Amino acid sequence: MDEAGAAVTGLIAAGADAWDRAGLLPVDLLRGLGAEGRLCAQVPAAYGGWGLDSAAAGAFTAHVGSLCSSVRSVMTSQGMAAWTIERFGTPEQQAAFLPRLTGGELAAAGFSERGAGSDLSAMTTRVRRDGDTVVLDGHKVWVTAAHYADLLVLFGKYTEHEEHAERAETDSGAGSGAAGGDDAVAVVVPADTPGVRVTRVADPLGCRAAGHADISLDGVRVPATHVLGGAALPLPLLVTTALAYGRMSVAWGCVGILRGCLTAAARHAATREQFGAPLGEHQLVARHLAELYVAERTATRACEHASRCWDEGSPDQVVATVLAKHVSAGNAARGAATAVQVLASAGAQDGHPVARAHRDAKLMEIIEGSNEMCQLMLARHVLSSA
Ligand SMILES: Cc1cc2nc3c(=O)[nH]c(=O)nc-3n(C[C@H](O)[C@H](O)[C@H](O)COP(=O)(O)OP(=O)(O)OC[C@H]3O[C@@H](n4cnc5c(N)ncnc54)[C@H](O)[C@@H]3O)c2cc1C
Incomplete structure (x- = not known):
């Protein structure tokens, strides 16, 4: 085992059982791992990550997974949030957000909704443009690490203007509740933004300390610069x-x-x-x-x-x-x-x-x-x- 693996063994192995029983990971530990770039090790060194390729990151992930699936789940969420920013963010957005994820802040990625599990096209979370801001309304469920997260990368259907949103809802058919269309965005939302409510999932079967939570979004307003890539993309x-x-x-x-x-x-x-x-x-x-x-x-x-x-x-x-x-x-x-x-x-x-x-x-x-x-x-x- 390499040095990084040995160090992480020392930090995680002894605590995994107690964290599982308590249903909580120590936040200081997560922030410490995050600040060393360990939670999203594929992020390039220019943004404070380790710049690992998939094989090396995978070997490290397997090692953490052999010790504690809750910590590994938090790593997966942090990495998925970082990857989304890396793939879809502008250079300015990458420079703004990625160093936060390698600097000790924690992140989660939310797609799923009550009516949209396997079928994410049924997503009804709506992201509406309003001047130089966007407004999110909707409800995400079972988002891993959301309980700990400072930043939420949230996926929703996109509409330019309020009137488009209303028309799309009418067009999508009675009762479907879908925002209509396939245009979607991923938005970086600070978890402390007014209108965000994070509620823990009670007593999950496994990965009990991974901080799964539901997120409700009620008129959540963030700068339009938080829309990754600044534009809508096909949801799939x-x-x-x-x-x-x-x-x-x-x-x-x-x-x-x-x-x-x-x-x-x-x-x-x-x-x-x-x-x-x-x-x-x-x-x-x-x-x-x-x-x-x-x-x-x-x-x-x-x-x-x-x-x-x-x-x-x-x-x-x-x-x-x-x-x-x-x-x-x-x-x-x-x-x-x-x-x-x-x-x-x-x-x-x-x-x-x-x-x-x-x-x-x-x-x-x-x-x-x-x-x-x-x-x-x-x-x-x-x-x-x-
Ligand atoms: C531990 C855990 C962590 C999670 N973390 C996150 C997260 O970080 N972010 C997030 O957004 N979501 C997360 N989720 C939600 C997860 O993505 C969904 O649970 C998953 O997509 C399945 O959706 P569902 O639970 O609504 O099941 P459903 O979609 O209702 O499916 C129920 C069953 O029917 C099967 N099924 C459905 N449609 C078909 C079909 N067409 N053909 C055959 N079989 C079908 C499914 O495979 C499943 O077995 C998490 C869930 C869990 C349990």
């Missing part, structure tokens, strides 16, 4: 670009979960004896270990391939990322369940890393493109080349 382009970063980060985080589970299961199977022999010598338990090893290796390979595609700018990048996310999340969910099986009562309680991994990994099959959404995207890819 905006969300796909931002989510691609999140997918890659979650995929590597799942590799970390698998590594933690493999280590715990192997150690237990080598040392605990039943029927006069270590568990690992009973063939059905040995099979569990083999399956976990295969799960970790295949997820690692899928992530390495996808990161290589990112680093080489390969046209296969999008599909490779979806594949990596799908393989890693599924393997992590099944692998963590297998690890609990190997440890049995020893791992079946809050306080054991495999119990935490089991809860955390399940959620990875839902976010940044659920299993089903990933399968649909992969099937579309197959069909497009038939």
